[in-house]
Every structure is written in C-alpha cells, then in structure tokens.
Amino acid sequence: VNASEFRAQFPVLHRLAYLNAGTDGPLPAAAAQAADAELRSEAEHGRAKQHFERRGELSEALRALYADALRCPSADLSLTTCTSEGLAIVIDGLRLKAGDEILSSDEEHPGLLGALAAAQQVDGVSVRLAPFMEIAEHVGPHTRLIACSHVSWITGRACPAQLGEVEVPLLLDGAQGAGAIPVDLSALGCDAYSGAGQKWLCGPDGTGMLYTTPELRSRLAVKRRGYGNLADPDQGLQARLHDDGRGLDTLSLSAETLACALAASGTLQQHGWRQVHERARSLSGCLREMLANAGREVISGSAGTIVTFASPDPLQERERLASAGVILRDIPRKPWLRASVGAWNDEHDLQRLIDALAR
Numbered sequence: 001v002n003a004s005e006f007r008a009q010f011p012v013l014h015r016l017a018y019l020n021a022g023t024d025g026p027l028p029a030a031a032a033q034a035a036d037a038e039l040r041s042e043a044e045h046g047r048a049k050q051h052f053e054r055r056g057e058l059s060e061a062l063r064a065l066y067a068d069a070l071r072c073p074s075a076d077l078s079l080t081t082c083t084s085e086g087l088a089i090v091i092d093g094l095r096l097k098a099g100d101e102i103l104s105s106d107e108e109h110p111g112l113l114g115a116l117a118a119a120q121q122v123d124g125v126s127v128r129l130a131p132f133m134e135i136a137e138h139v140g141p142h143t144r145l146i147a148c149s150h151v152s153w154i155t156g157r158a159c160p161a162q163l164g165e166v167e168v169p170l171l172l173d174g175a176q177g178a179g180a181i182p183v184d185l186s187a188l189g190c191d192a193y194s195g196a197g198q199k200w201l202c203g204p205d206g207t208g209m210l211y212t213t214p215e216l217r218s219r220l221a222v223k224r225r226g227y228g229n230l231a232d233p234d235q236g237l238q239a240r241l242h243d244d245g246r247g248l249d250t251l252s253l254s255a256e257t258l259a260c261a262l263a264a265s266g267t268l269q270q271h272g273w274r275q276v277h278e279r280a281r282s283l284s285g286c287l288r289e290m291l292a293n294a295g296r297e298v299i300s301g302s303a304g305t306i307v308t309f310a311s312p313d314p315l316q317e318r319e320r321l322a323s324a325g326v327i328l329r330d331i332p333r334k335p336w337l338r339a340s341v342g343a344w345n346d347e348h349d350l351q352r353l354i355d356a357l358a359r
C-alpha cells in the first residue's frame with residue numbers, strides 16, 4: 001500500500017485537511033464498517049454466550065495490537081477507556097498519602113492534572129509542578145512518583161531522557177506519544193505508560209491502553225473489580241484479579257468499540273508502524289518549514305508530529321480555517337494554534353493550511 005492508497009482509507013481526508021489527531025485521529029472506513037457489522041450482528045442474533053465470548057476474543061486481539069504498537073508484552077498491557085483512566089489507575093492505585101509527593105510538570109493536560117488534583121484534594125498528597133524539561137532535577141526526598149507527558153500536548157516536545165534514570169517510579173502520559181512516534185518503553189525507563197486509542201491510533205472514543213511493569217502492577221491497589229478484570233469472577237468474595245495486565249482492565253468495553261478499534265489501529269499496523277512514524281515525522285518537518293517561510297513563529301522546534309505556531313487571534317483563526325476545510329485546534333490561554341500531522345496527511349493538506357492562513 002503506498003501513501004496515497006493508505007490515505008484513501010480515511011474518508012474525512014476526501015473533504016478536509018484534517019490536522020487534529022492530537023484530539024481525535026481520522027477514523028478509517030474499515031473501522032466504521034467493523035463497528036457497524038458488530039452492531040448489526042448483535043441486533044440480529046441477540047447477545048448471549050457467544051456475544052460475551054466474542055467480546056473476550058476481540059479484547060485479546062486489541063491487547064495484542066496495542067502491545068505491538070508499544071512494543072511490549074501483551075501481558076503487561078491493560079485495556080482502558082482513555083489515557084486519563086490509565087493515569088488515574090496508577091495514581092490512585094499507589095495509595096499515596098499526606099507527606100508523599102508527586103512530581104509533575106507545567107505542561108500537563110487536564111487528563112493528568114485531574115488525577116493529580118484528586119490525589120491532592122482527596123488524599124492530601126502534595127503535588128509539585130516543575131518546568132517540563134527540568135523535571136528530573138526537581139526530585140526531592142518525598143517524591144514517590146513522577147507523572148508527566150511523554151510528548152507535550154502544547155509544544156510537541158518529548159520529555160527529557162534523564163527521567164528514565166531517576167530511581168522514583170515514572171508514569172508517562174502517552175496520549176501524544178502512542179501511535180504518533182516510535183515508543184521505546186525501556187529506553188524511556190518508565191514503569192507505566194498510558195495512551196489513547198482515539199488519537200494517533202485512529203480508533204473510536206472510549207479506547208486506550210495502559211502499560212505497567214509487573215513490579216509496579218504488584219504495588220497497585222485495584223478497587224474497581226468485576227467481570228472485566230477478575231480471573232475467577234464466580235468465586236464470590238474470594239474472586240481474585242488477573243495477575244497480568246488484565247487485572248487493571250477497564251470493566252466493560254463493547255464489542256463494537258473493540259472491533260472498531262481493532263480495524264482502525266489495524267489499518268496503521270498493516271501499513272507498517274515504521275512507515276507511519278517516518279511519514280508523519282517528515283510531513284511535520286515540512287509543515288514547520290512552510291510555516292516559518294510564511295512568517296509564522298513555530299513554537300515546537302522538535303521532531304514530533306505536533307506543530308504549534310503563533311496566531312494573532314487563535315479562536316477566530318481556528319474558525320476561519322475550519323470554514324476553509326482545515327481542521328486544527330487552539331491551545332487554551334496561549335496565542336497559539338496546534339496542527340497534528342499524521343502519515344495519512346499529504347503535502348496538499350499542508351498547503352491548504354498555509355493558503356488558508358494567508359487569506
């Protein structure tokens with residue numbers, strides 16, 4: 001499959017210069033069809049034993065696919081409904097208390113800040129925010145966890161490599177990493193990595209994945225239990241959690257969501273992760289150059305797939321771009337716009353953005 005055949009699998013790109021995967025990726029046609037087929041089958045055949053077996057099979061297939069995307073063992077991968085849920089599973093599970101500290105950064109998304117605020121407000125944990133590129137230097141005697149982005153949703157910068165060498169457990173928010181750039185968990189040195197299914201992996205909303213090392217997992221308390229994560233749910237009060245990544249699974253994912261996610265991320269996997277990452281990187285490099293040539297200050301100088309640039313009036317400009325068929329987002333409280341560039345985009349999308357900005 002060449003780049004244009006690959007692109008043709010995303011219906012939204014027939015009409016729009018869609019540069020918004022950092023929010024929600026473009027959904028491949030095959031993903032919509034897979035969800036539709038699943039629902040039709042449920043409507044026609046009902047939802048009995050076979051339906052539950054089917055959900056189990058789809059879950060294991062999706063776990064394997066996400067594990068392939070993150071290059072980790074399936075056994076260390078849990079299925080979640082979103083990045084935020086995975087982050088909260090780890091932060092809540094550590095049962096930190098007053099006197100303990102979580103170190104985070106000044107470039108975090110509400111998806112992580114929410115769980116940190118809960119730790120602070122509900123459990124009295126202290127939360128300290130350091131400049132994103134300097135977090136490693138701010139670890140203190142009471143730091144029990146470092147929780148920060150792998151890739152900043154604001155600037156697209158990747159977290160500093162020194163973080164992996166710090167002794168304190170490291171939880172990475174991979175919302176802008178998983179599917180966007182190659183993720184090397186051992187090089188990152190993280191103990192947990194939470195990603196989104198709906199962003200750079202192009203799946204439906206309500207999907208995500210959480211990687212944890214067995215050591216970290218063994219330390220996490222899991223208070224939400226049910227069919228979704230129990231090894232022997234029929235054992236009543238004696239029922240135990242799965243002892244691998246399944247033990248942290250979210251409690252219920254529908255067959256249509258699972259099938260949709262499988263077909264969506266499967267479209268990327270079939271194209272090849274390396275091709276997907278390299279093309280996204282090279283196109284985002286092109287866009288940085290085009291923006292600079294067009295006289296726009298580019299905020300994200302890094303090699304990532306997020307291209308943030310200055311805008312005199314981001315809200316108004318975003319609307320104007322949308323009416324010209326160019327979809328991107330603003331960054332709250334900053335005079336900036338953010339374009340997310342994926343392998344599904346092409347030079348024509350980038351030129352449409354530049355032309356619409358000039359108008």
Ligand SMILES: Cc1ncc(COP(=O)(O)O)c(C=O)c1O
Nearest residue numbers: 082083084109111153173175196
């Ligand atoms: C860095 C970062 N973290 C967390 C989130 C929240 O993601 P989710 O909706 O998958 O919980 C986002 C979403 O934009 C994000 O960019």
